[in-house]
Amino acid sequence: MSGWQTLLYKEVLRFWKVSFQTVAAPVLTAVLYMLIFGHVLEDHVKIFGQVSYTAFLVPGLVMMSVLQNAFANSSSSLVQSKIMGSLVFLLLTPLSHWSWFFAYVGSSVARGLLVGLGVLAATSFFGLPTFVAPVWTLLFAVLGAALLGALGVIAGLWADKFDQMAAFQNFIIMPMTFLSGVFYSIHSLPPFWQGISHLNPFFYMIDGFRFGFFGVSDVSPWLSLGIVGTTLLAVSAIAVHLLRTGYKIRG
Amino acid sequence: MPAISFQSVSKTFPAARGGTGQALKALDDVSFNIEEGEFFGLLGPNGAGKTTLISILAGLSRATSGRVLVQGHDVQVDYALARRRLGVVPQELVFDPFFNVREALRFQSGYFGVKHNDDWIDELLDSLGLADKANANMRQLSGGMKRRVLVAQALVHKPPVIVLDEPTAGVDVELRQTLWQFIARLNKQGHTVLLTTHYLEEAEALCGRIAMLKQGRVVALSKMVDLLKSASSNVLRFKIDSELPPFLAGKARITGRIVQLPAHNAREVEQYLAAIREAGLQAEDIEIRKADLEDVFLDVMGGKALSGDGPALDAKAPSGGSAVREATSVGATP
Numbered sequence: 001m002s003g004w005q006t007l008l009y010k011e012v013l014r015f016w017k018v019s020f021q022t023v024a025a026p027v028l029t030a031v032l033y034m035l036i037f038g039h040v041l042e043d044h045v046k047i048f049g050q051v052s053y054t055a056f057l058v059p060g061l062v063m064m065s066v067l068q069n070a071f072a073n074s075s076s077s078l079v080q081s082k083i084m085g086s087l088v089f090l091l092l093t094p095l096s097h098w099s100w101f102f103a104y105v106g107s108s109v110a111r112g113l114l115v116g117l118g119v120l121a122a123t124s125f126f127g128l129p130t131f132v133a134p135v136w137t138l139l140f141a142v143l144g145a146a147l148l149g150a151l152g153v154i155a156g157l158w159a160d161k162f163d164q165m166a167a168f169q170n171f172i173i174m175p176m177t178f179l180s181g182v183f184y185s186i187h188s189l190p191p192f193w194q195g196i197s198h199l200n201p202f203f204y205m206i207d208g209f210r211f212g213f214f215g216v217s218d219v220s221p222w223l224s225l226g227i228v229g230t231t232l233l234a235v236s237a238i239a240v241h242l243l244r245t246g247y248k249i250r251g
Numbered sequence: 252m253p254a255i256s257f258q259s260v261s262k263t264f265p266a267a268r269g270g271t272g273q274a275l276k277a278l279d280d281v282s283f284n285i286e287e288g289e290f291f292g293l294l295g296p297n298g299a300g301k302t303t304l305i306s307i308l309a310g311l312s313r314a315t316s317g318r319v320l321v322q323g324h325d326v327q328v329d330y331a332l333a334r335r336r337l338g339v340v341p342q343e344l345v346f347d348p349f350f351n352v353r354e355a356l357r358f359q360s361g362y363f364g365v366k367h368n369d370d371w372i373d374e375l376l377d378s379l380g381l382a383d384k385a386n387a388n389m390r391q392l393s394g395g396m397k398r399r400v401l402v403a404q405a406l407v408h409k410p411p412v413i414v415l416d417e418p419t420a421g422v423d424v425e426l427r428q429t430l431w432q433f434i435a436r437l438n439k440q441g442h443t444v445l446l447t448t449h450y451l452e453e454a455e456a457l458c459g460r461i462a463m464l465k466q467g468r469v470v471a472l473s474k475m476v477d478l479l480k481s482a483s484s485n486v487l488r489f490k491i492d493s494e495l496p497p498f499l500a501g502k503a504r505i506t507g508r509i510v511q512l513p514a515h516n517a518r519e520v521e522q523y524l525a526a527i528r529e530a531g532l533q534a535e536d537i538e539i540r541k542a543d544l545e546d547v548f549l550d551v552m553g554g555k556a557l558s559g560d561g562p563a564l565d566a567k568a569p570s571g572g573s574a575v576r577e578a579t580s581v582g583a584t585p
């Protein structure tokens with residue numbers, strides 16, 4: 001294994017060693033959402049005319065889990081090793097900023113997809129999902145996880161303590177995920193809030209991902225792909241820049 | 252080509268945000284070379300800039316001006332080549348709680364691109380007395396054991412230049428001996444060693460040459476033998492319960508009941524003892540010992556001078572006035 005592959009492997013092993021916390025717990029959370037919202041709303045809501053609420057909810061929950069866990073992986077690993085001081089073992093190595101970036105984002109994608117698969121498997125007891133366009137599904141899952149992994153790198157470098165990390169997660173990531181159409185189609189919103197939702201990049205990740213399941217979505221998957229791809233590039237550029245300059249990690 | 256070359260290295264920390272404090276000049280124009288194969292000691296009181304200098308060397312921090320080369324490679328421009336040649340044992344006792352000792356060492360090898368390194372890892376574990384801890388989680392290890400792992404991690408890629416930043420702080424005698432035997436063996440095999448320590452006895456026993464830092468400047472740079480020669484040849488040491496006469500108090504280094512006075516010859520010893528007798532005082536446990544590195548150190552750092560003329564220093568003395576980090580302590584006892 002080369003240097004960055006070693007770091008990628010170590011980062012994957014890091015979350016795998018505590019997989020109850022990093023994989024099983026988020027799957028259980030998603031299943032609870034499914035049970036409660038599915039039970040309450042199944043008979044009352046039909047989306048895109050023909051899709052049942054439970055079927056609609058599954059991809060939303062899967063993608064929400066992918067995104068939140070991808071973010072949690074890189075951000076918590078970085079902030080923890082900064083606070084523990086063990087980041088020094090990496091800082092002393094010849095690993096380039098690109099190696100850091102690909103290893104941290106790569107492991108975030110791995111955890112995101114693993115949790116996503118877990119949620120998909122667990123929720124399939126409520127009804128097998130359909131995959132009208134699976135390539136779109138996989139594409140948006142990977143791009144979304146990478147985007148949140150890169151965002152996690154930025155947050156992990158920026159935060160000096162767990163409190164700041166929690167603030168980033170609870171005041172930015174959580175609201176943007178919840179308000180992105182996980183639990184509803186934005187067409188059910190008043191026009192003003194529909195407009196606001198269109199400014200949220202998380203909306204396009206979830207909408208594009210859902211297109212892969214049903215072949216229908218709120219906006220064209222190509223538009224979603226363009227917006228998610230551009231956001232991923234922009235966020236990655238910032239993350240790589242911070243790693244290159246040693247932002248808050250090299251004095 | 253020197254193993255390490257510090258070239259006019261300065262480091263200024265900006266004033267804390269919102270505070271009224273001044274910027275802190277931690278290093279001020281530090282220049283010296285460490286040659287291949289040397290066992291070099293970097294000494295100085297807390298806050299003198301030793302760790303800042305090591306951090307810049309290791310790439311953990313950037314110099315405000317000047318540059319540092321490791322075997323000719325700039326630590327900023329050529330960082331990958333420079334870091335491959337460096338093995339750094341950090342001062343802080345840090346560890347990754349997720350992994351066991353062998354995993355930590357395998358990962359560290361991997362970061363340096365070293366493959367199939369288990370033979371060397373086993374040798375490191377054996378040499379540092381860690382063989383039976385290879386599969387223990389880092390969290391389960393005692394402080395001393397964690398320190399040994401830090402040393403192993405620094406050496407896992409067989410660096411030609413080894414940097415130890417206070418590796419024996421808070422470490423028991425057994426580990427110190429294991430560690431020094433191992434490091435001395437590596438030094439004999441040709442590895443260059445840069446050591447910072449508060450244990451001056453260790454520095455005296457191990458280092459061929461030393462530099463002393465004070466308030467960010469090099470105030471002494473010399474071979475150990477020359478430095479010791481330059482100090483007074485002997486020290487008169489005794490215990491006393493009362494206050495010394497002013498004639499002696501001005502020259503003495505006093506630690507509780509223990510008094511130490513520089514003595515160049517027998518006549519001086521007689522004069523001191525006579526002064527004590529005339530003052531009606533009672534000295535106990537009188538002994539005469541050879542001056543050691545601690546005497547030189549305290550002399551250079553501006554403590555009570557135990558030497559007559561002071562060591563021959565080939566670096567400039569510090570000038571006051573600039574905003575420098577305050578030396579907080581000169582206490583350095585083994």
